[in-house]
Amino acid sequence: MSAVPDISAAEVRAVFLDHLSGERRLSPRTVEAYGRDIRDFQAFLSAHLGEPGGLRALAGLGASDFRAYLAFRRRDGPDGDALGSASVQRLLSALRTFYRYLERRWDVSNSAVALIKGPRGKRPVPKALSVPGATELVAAGSADGADGWVEARNAAVLSLAYGAGLRMGEVVGLTTDILPLGDALVVTGKGGKSRLVPILPVVRAAVMRYADLCPHALAPAQPLFRGVRGGPLQARLIRAEVQRLRGALGLPESATPHALRHSFATHLLAGGGDLRTIQQLLGHASLSTTQRYTDVDAARLKAVHAAAHPRGR
Helix, strand or coil: CCCCCCCCHHHHHHHHHHHHHHCCCCCHHHHHHHHHHHHHHHHHHHHHHCCCCCHHHHHCCCHHHHHHHHHHHHHCCCCCCCCCHHHHHHHHHHHHHHHHHHHHHHCCCCCHHHHCCCCCCCCCCCCCCCHHHHHHHHHHCCCCCCCHHHHHHHHHHHHHHHHHCCCHHHHHCCEHHHCCCCCEEEEECHHHCEEEEECCHHHHHHHHHHHHHCCCCCCCCCECCECCCCCECCHHHHHHHHHHHHHHHCCCCCCCHHHHHHHHHHHHHHCCCCHHHHHHHHCCCCHHHHCHHHHHHHHHHHHHHHHHCHHHC
């Protein structure tokens, strides 16, 4: 290791962070997070190796040293803040980025870090609303107020999320060319992929009611959903409105516009829909993504069973 420059732990870290903020122009918060990760790693090495985590120490680490650090972070952490699987994966990604820079900057390579596999995090189960909760949320969006067309717009947007399973980005991206809305709608989703989505009569009625009440000219090939001043509707405005409504309705924090899309899939599955059809309706590229909804439905069935069975009480 004599060819490796004798550069202190603090200097190595400072040069790396300068690279992130200067050359890569990462945000201050991101640079701060990287700095915290590398500082904690070097502090661990000081105790683990009995010497500071300078450049020579970093170059000489083996796979067992990296595994020891990840085990330490999962068990205790520097301040007792043990990390979960997803956080450990993020930490491992930061270390790999750090070592790629060491190789570029000082020609110091360490193949061991590339061999370390982090824990496999369990994909989060989508949080769907109950049928009454989803219905109540959509109905609340159509409550008549001072600006009746705004309430009609909100109802149409939420109806498309729950009744057709559209993402918010897909909803606000619709144009006036879909009018008059028929029994089906071609939606362009992620990756530019198009899919055919059936439209329920109640959803069609909500969209057409909005179109009739909207005070702004809905010219051809223009955004269908508009903000108060006539510009394209922003998804964040719908998120803010749902946040207000869920407080008024007593719904959980998981009640978001996207939760209505999850509810669409979960309730279809509970009603006997097959996974392949639901995959097509949602526009998922992989069936494994759609299969997460079987976990949701299984959890609901277990809850009902536990509440209803005499031995579950």
